[in-house]
Amino acid sequence: ATSVSPTLPPAPGDGYTLGVGASLYAQMPFDPLKDFKPVGMLAAIPFVIVGHPSVAARTQRELIALAKSQPGGLSIGHGGNGTAMHLSAALFAQMAEVRLVEVPYRGSGPAALDALAGQVPLAVVDLPSALQQIKAGKLVAFAVTSPARLPMLPEVPTVAEAGLPGYDSTGWFGVVAPAATPAPVVARLNAEINAALGDEQIKAAMRNLGVEPAPGSSEAFDAYIRAETRKWAQVIRTANIKLE
Structure with missing residues (x-):
């Protein structure tokens, strides 16, 4: 989200600011639902949930069964506390009713590298952090977190179709304007x-970066x-996620 200082006056609603x-913060000096007017989603x-080949599972159902057989015995890396990847892992654990040890990294790349090692x-x-290694068989792709399969990994099911109906965790970016921006400008x-x-x-350039135009x-x-705010607030409360 944009960085807004509480000491600065509100930006003018002229369409130029x-x-x-899309970010998660413990505290914000603004109300994202009241102080901004959504303009449009970008991407x-x-x-993708991946595993080292040594993991004794090749499907999501096998992975869930394995995790249930050893509560707290499996760790899962993600791109950092408060990131969409972190929340994706938390939602997966909640819906699968398993206990995983979450390991934060400074970005998706380091998490993928440690899974590879x-x-x-x-x-x-x-996707960019893991696609080549998945194709090479060096990482096992259990499922993608999006509501539909991905063109670049058509053989990998979604989390929902692989056994957790209703699961959907997709990062996103969008454009917002100050709340006072006139409707015709928006x-x-x-x-x-x-x-x-x-x-x-x-569209081709965006997909090469691992994002889908939206x-x-x-x-x-x-x-x-608004729906995402309600959904993730519940996930955060259930997982007791705290950001310092």
Whole structure:
């Protein structure tokens, strides 16, 4: 999310001051649901649950059974406390009713590297960090966290279809404007964003980075933010996730 200082006056709602992001903070000097007006989503970021080949499981169902047979005996790396990968791991553990030891890293790359080396048996990472190693058979891909399979890993099921119906954990980025921004300005910005996301070169470039273009209306983005806020607040409370 944008960094906003409580000592600065609110930015003008003129369409020239915008924020891009999606982050979790312990405390914020603003209310993201009241102080911003959603303009449009930019990208959805799917993750993949991977494991070292030494893990005695090759499917998600086998992995869940293994974790239940040894509560707290498996660790899972992720890209850092408060990241979407962290929350993906927490939601997986809650829905699968297993106890995993969560290991935070400074980014998806280091988590994937330690899974590759067997330093952690499991990890939730972004696609670019693990795709080549999955294709080479050096990492086992149990499932992707998105609601649909990924074009670059069509053989890997989603977490939902592999045994946890309703699971959906996708990172995202979007554009917001100050709450005072007039509706016609928001509509114009939304239209321009969607036009850019429809460009074939832009779509190809985004997918090469492991993200999916996510065009849509400002109203749909607003509803999505509110739904995500409710959903993850519950996951955070249940997992007792705290950020210092």
